[in-house]
Amino acid sequence: MSDDGIRSDWATKDFYKELGVAKTASQDDIKKAYRKLARANHPDSHPDDTAKHEKFKAVAEAYDVIGDADKRKKYDEARELFSRGGFPAGGGYGGGFGGSVNVEDLLRDRAGGGGGGFGDLFGDLFGGGFSAGRRAPRPSRGADLETTATIGFTEALEGVTVSLRISSEGACPTCHGTGGKPGTKPHACPVCEGTGFVTASVGGAFSMNETCPACGGRQLVYDDPCPTCHGSGLGQATRTIQARIPAGVKDGQRIRLRGKGAPGDNGGPAGDLYVTVKVTQHRVFGRKGDHLTVDVPVSFAELALGAEIKVPTMGGAPVTLRIPAGTPNGRTFRVRGKGAAKADGSRGDLLATVEVQVPATLDADAKAALDAYAAATASASSSLRAGLFESQVQES
Structure with missing residues (x-):
């Protein structure tokens, strides 16, 4: 992996373009594309496809840069900087600045703006000088x-500890991240002579190090x-937490x-794990925010005459619900403190x-009683639907 500095x-x-996203893409969109x-x-999925191996490396390199907010900012600045011109031999910088600008002035300050400008950017470009030496790879945070x-x-209401099997990209389990065949010995890279970096000319007397x-x-x-990893040093690691x-x-x-x-690289911190919780339905109870819901079957007589009935609670003793005489069907009663736990330690309602x-x-006895009730309330029953026909009379 590359270090956090800027490369030529x-x-x-x-x-x-490598990840197929726009320059304005969010970090989440970049992560999904990667x-x-x-x-x-x-x-691992295409052991004999060289083209896919190269694509995998290119995608990993792109995500290593623009997948990290700090690296992405430096990358965008570097691309903008190079798009304006080069570093001529005379030590000045031409291009989009409208003339020759002294590089030493740029290193000290960005247009008089103090630290944090081109001085910091060029410090990354040249590794603290115009001919930076070898630098150890910087720690980087693991992926989320x-x-x-x-x-x-019930587990959702009370809390529960679950076992999660997690798969993430990590060091190849066969070579442990070295990229070499087990049992073989490495040797210093002949290209960089074991430094991990090569020197690239930027123009004129200037040069910088790149991976x-x-x-x-x-x-x-x-x-x-x-x-197993075909030299990439990467593999899929599975663990249970x-x-x-x-x-x-x-x-x-x-x-x-x-x-x-995922674990970090070079001693960097691990990323975070985001767990989306799916809760199964209960046979009796439902959920409405921090409140529990329950449908209680009742008879017509209990609503008409009033009654005291027992209602279940989640994980506790039943409570007595007093139904006033004349209660309409579908009315909801609130039993305080018998709902779900809240973040502050209190509980919602039931x-x-x-219904x-x-x-x-x-x-026979029940039918005779209902027949007597129907006869006694016949006039009242017929008047219940009188309002349904008023609109027809008015329109005609």
């Missing part, structure tokens, strides 16, 4: 990973490449687990909705 070959390489291309061209965990309804194209900055090469899903998690919620992503159940069959 960036002037001629379009990493956005993953798609890496899967499609991975050497994504996975899905399916848990039960050696032969060894990829590893400084060592093998005559016999690893048969234990992840704690907090109480009260909702279906579709995305949880971030810091440091559980929302109980009463009248009509019996499919009636015995």
Whole structure:
């Protein structure tokens, strides 16, 4: 992998085009494009396809640069800088600045703007001087990973620890990242003489270091490449981690687990793992935000005359629900503190909705009682639907 500094070959390489994204693409879009291309061209899936091997390397190089926000900024600045002109032998810089500009002035300041400008940029370009020496590869953060965990309804309310099997790109398990066939010995790269960098002329008396194209900055090469990774040093690593899903998690919620992503390079920190939680349905209870819901079957008599009924709660004793006389069908009652756990430690409510159940069959006594009720309320029953026909009368 390349280090975090700016390389001269960036002037001629379009990493956005390599990944098939626009220059204005978001970091998430760049990540998605890289993953798609890496899967499609991975050497493990195409051991005999040299073209896909080269494409995989090119895609990995592009993502290594524009997949990192800091490197991407330097890359864009370098591309812009080189598009304006070159470094003539006289020490000045021509092109888009409208004349010759003294390079030493650029190194000190960007148009009088202080630190953090061209001085910092050229410091990366030349490695702190016009002929930088060997530098050790800089640590880089590992990639963020994504996975899905399916848990039960009760587990979502109470919290649960789950086992997640994670696959990510890492060191080849056969060669452990060296790129060489096991049992063979490496030797110093003949191109860079074991430094990991080669010197490229930028124009005039100026030069800078770039990663050696032969060894990829590893400084060592093998005559016999690893048969598994074909010399790339990369492979798919699988591991199992234990992840704690907090109480009260909702279906579709995305949880971030810091440091559980892909391992970093050269001692860099690991990336993060994002877990999308899928919650299975419950036979009795439902979920509405931090509240639980339950449909409670009742009879017409209980709503008309009023009643006290028992309602279940999740993981606790039933509660008594008092239904006032004349309660309409579909009314929702609130039982406070019997819902899902909230982030602050409190709990939501239980929302109980009463639903009248009509019996499919009636015995003789029940039918006689209903017949008597129907006769006693006949006039009231007919008036219930009177309002349905008022609009027809008015329109006619």
